[in-house]
Every structure is written in C-alpha cells, then in structure tokens.
Amino acid sequence: MLEIKNLHVTVDGKPILKGLDLRVGAGEVHAIMGPNGSGKSTLAYVLAGREGYEVTEGAVLYEGRNLLDLAPEERAREGIFLAFQYPVEIPGVGSNSFLKSAVNAVRKHRGLPEYDAMEFLKLIREKRDQIGVGEDMLKRSLNVGFSGGEKKRAEVLQMTLLEPRLAILDETDSGLDIDALKVVANGINALRAPERAILMITHYQRLLDYVVPDFVHVLSDGRIAASGGKELALKLELEGYISHRRPAAEPAATRPA
C-alpha cells in the first residue's frame, strides 16, 4: 500500500529525514517510535502533503502511484488520513459543517452519493457516541475551546467518518489520561480492517498496550534504525532509545528486577 524508498527531506534547508525506507501493507498496523527530533512528525507531514517539507531524494509510492505529486486534498480523497498531533483551532468554522464538507468531498471523489443534512446527522450521531464526542462539542467552532483530550477524540471521530485506507496517527496518545486513551484506542481498533493500514507515530509505548501493532520501527536521526514485532516496543520501553542511536553499542545487559 505504502512504500517509502530512501526518503530525504529538508525543512528550511536542514536535513531531517536522511534515507528512510518503509513498507506498509494493507491490513497492517505499524508503530514508529523514536525520540524527539528524530523526524517522526516530519514523516507524518510529508505523507499528508504539508508545504515547507522539501523532498530532496527518494520516493513515496501509495497504491503504486507517486504520492508526492498529489495535493493534500487529493491524498485525503485517495484515502490518506493524518490525525494531527496538534489539531488546528478554526474559529467560525462549525465542527458539524466542516465534517459534512470533508465527508462529502471524499465521498464525491469515490463516486458515492453525497450525504444530505439529515443523513449526515444520523451518521454522526451513530459514530460520535462510539468515540465519546459530545453533541455540544460539534456545535462549537472546529477544535475551538476543546481540551487536549477532546481534540484527540475529535480527530478519531474524523478518521472514523472519513474511512481512510491509510491512517497516520501523529502522537495521538499524547496528553491523554488513561480513560481517554482507552476511548481513543477503541476508536482506532474499530478501524482495523484487512483493506486498511494504520501508521502510529508515538514517543511512548503506552498506546501500544491498547492498539497492538504488527510491526514496530525505531526512527533515529532521520532513518529507521531498527524494525521488529511488538516486542521491540517493550524492549524500547525498558532500554530507551539509546542503543539504537548508537548501533555499535551493546544493548543493556541486565533488566531491572
């Protein structure tokens, strides 16, 4: 589904990604872990098409097409969804009307009939209870006055409504208490499907207790430094990222009792 080959990206002339390789297949859940500054969010933004991220080398293929040729809205319509680490507050844009515009833009592209106001209301009632998004939240301006947890839940609601093929979650677990984390994790798990891939970007292992990945990758200094199964995340939790930043060093010999 997604194939990243030798990706080099600079931001303001500064190299951030330095030869990243990654393959994500349909139905798979991947976790990308790494310390701050390793390039995790840059990877998320490059995949979503944000301006200011210059690809200097390498390629990104999505469903066999060159992803980097597509505008952000085209990527979204083709099924890429980025759950933002910091969802943007947009005063004056109503949450409900935004959701309807987004869902209908995507449906139109996919050759599906657009929802009218009544149909959409019904759909949203159904979904919002699953995610724990209150009706009052959707009456407000988009993300305005939402708590950190509410913002993340709103992102998961958007993801659920847009039914992406490739969902990229950028630190969706950060700033959540344990109850909110469970709600968000349930929302993500509900989206697991054979035709859908999920890429979770996270600093902590915590989310991975609830959304168990098929593959874990360690991003360090702009490249994938190690890849493995879910046990790699546990190992990182115990040992930290340090060993992967210095490939030559021996892993810590002992585990705390």
Place this chain on the structure above:
Amino acid sequence: MPRDNRTIPLPYADRFAAVATTLPGHELPWLRDLRAQAIERVRQLGLPTIRNERWKYTNLSSLAAVAFEPAVSEASSVSPDQLPSAIGGCRVVFVNGLYRPDLSAGPLPRGVTLTSLAELLREDPERARTLFGEHDAAADSLGALNLAFAADGYVIVLAADAAIEAPVELLHLTTLGAAAAAYHTRSAIIAELGSSATVIETFRHDAATVYWSQPVTEVRVGPGATLRHYKDQNEGAKAFHTAATDVRVSENGRYENFVLTTGAALSCNEISVVLDGRGAACRLDSGYLARGRQHADNTTAIVHAKPQTTSAEVYKGVLDDQARAVFQGRIVVEKDAQKADGHQLNKTILLSDRAEIDSKPELEIFADDVKCSHGAAAGELDEDALFYLRARGIGQADARRMLVEAFVGETLEGISNIAVRAAFERRIGAWMSAGAEPSA
C-alpha cells in the same frame, strides 16, 4: 491638523444650474437659498486632496475626472420581476435615487411610516426643512453637494413604543444610462421613544456602468429605542459610492449598524455617532471584501458625550489582487462621559502581496473613568488552518472560502434575525465564489 487649501475642482458642480428648477421644492425660497449656498460651497471647496488628513488614504480625484450628469427619472426601465428576491414582506424601491412606489411591494409594518423626500417637500415643507437643516458653514464639499443636488430620499418614522419584528427593506437600484449618472439621496430614520425596528438598505447594480451614488442619512434614536440598521453595498464594478450616516442616540437608546461592502470601484462609508444620553449604546460592525483595483474606505467617529455610554466596533476585511481598503476609527470620550466603555477592532486578511490596508484608530479620551480598547491587525490566511482543511479532503478553493467566511462571519454575530443574517452569509459566499472563477 494642518490646513491645506489646495483642492480639486469638481466640474460636476456646474451642472447644478441646468437642473436647479427641476429639483423638488424649488419653489420654496428657503430651499432655493440653501441649495445656492451649498453649491457655492462646493465650488469654493472643490474636492479634498490627499493632503487633507481625513482623505490621506482615499483619493477622490477620479470623481473630478468623470462628466457626471444628475440622474433623471426613467419610469419604465425596471420591471418588478427583474428585482432580486426580498428577505421579508415589505420592500421600498428607489431607482436612480428616486422613490418608485410602483416597484415597492408589501404593506409597511404597523408603527412604520415612510414618506419620500419629494412628497414631504410637497405636503409638509416645514417638516422637510428640519431634514435639510440650516446652512452649515463647516460642511465639507460632499455634504454640501448632497444638499444642493438631493432630488429624493426617504423619511422613516418608527412610532413610539412600536416593536417591529419584520425588517423594512430599502432597495436602491441604478439603471443603465448613456451618461454617467449621479444621484444624491437625503434621508432620515427617526426611531421614537421606546420603538425598535430593523432597516436594511441594499445598493445594487449588476452591470459595469459608471455612476455615482451619494446617500446621506440622518438617524435619530430616541430614548430607550433600538434601531438595527444594515447595509449591503453591492454597487456596480465601476461605480462610486460615497455614503454618510449621521447618528444621534438618546438615553438608553441603541443603534446597531452592519455594512457589507463588496461593490463599487471606489466606496466611502462614513458613519458618525453621538451617544448623547446616559446609557446610550452603539454597535458598528462591517465586512469589506474587495478585489481587482477596488478601493473601500470606512471611516467612523463615535462620540461618547454622556456617562455610561457604550460602543463596540468590529470591522473585518478581505482584500485580494491590488485592492485597497482604509479603516479610520475615531472614538472620543468627552469629559463628562464617565464610565464610558468603547471597544474597537479592525482586522484584515490580505490574499495578495499587492493588496493594501491602511488602518488608523484614533482615541481621544477626556474623562478619567473609562474603559477603551482598540486593536488592528493584518495578515495572510492562516496556512495551518488551510492545510488542516485540505488534509481532510476539502479542496483549496473551498477551504479558502470556509476560512474567509468564518473570518468575516464574526461581524455578522450581532444580527439576530436569522433570515437577514443568512442573506448576508450568502452574499459573502457569493463574493468568494466569484473570485474562484477565472477572471474574464
């Protein structure tokens, strides 16, 4: 401010002699004298130059370059089915500045009376006299020009304690003509004690004809009365629109004004409010949207003359291409106006590097126990917000429109009538859509 005696002669003033005897009320000696004095004043003053502090950012010299002709009545040129749809039940129509009862529709709500200026001069010249006022030696040339040429207008009176729900609509249309027409309406809205009503004025022309519309409106809000006065300035692309509204609010009265500016090549919207009684309040909001080489000037002056008066002002604009806008907002708190509360905000989004906003707040505070604030900001559309919307599948043009509508939409918040607000929202959306099309 430094005086500058340089002026721009206005050739149009010479057209006065040809039409003087056709103006309504020309048989009234006091009016003849007043008009003669006014036109003399226009000749003396000419148009102000940009060396005049008020007109520093708005150059009126293009008015002097057009051979305007005073507008004449064209009885048959508009048919009722050509009119845009109305918001409410009743609408009063003016064509080229002249009242057209044949095109006006629906009964006025109970408690509202409307008399055209021409009719008033015929039926009750003494009352009309108060509308023209005495010769004001300090009048500027635009004010004097209106006084001299005004051929029609309206006087709306809201009866004491009348609470009028349905909005009263006034539609000002311009028809196509060979010559560049100029018309000057002189109007008044008088809200008597305890009354409340909504008056919406629409200025509209769909073609690119050169003309000049110059409405002057006097508003009196009586004790405890509330007037909601909205304007949709959608003049033709080559039009000049210079409007002056002069408001006086008595104790516990309230004046709410909203202006949407999208039309005219050059527009000036001047509003002056005197909060003249304890507890008097005003709210002035506006959205100005301009593109191409449009120039939109908004100049307001609010005088807090009495204690416990409040004013709130939000002017927000969106400028594309080489459009230019001016906001000049003066707030004066007089010595006796303790506990006055005045807030002003001006924000502009520039969609192009070549668009320009000149924003000038002026606060003059002579009382010591007051709350006053002002803010001005200009910037681009929020790139983070734009990316967020696009990352959800919303196309770039739609995303821009959503953000612009949201930005300008804040200025509509004071409009409580849902149908009226929706009509303005549609107009803002239409302006954005028009910009998304490739220009011809």
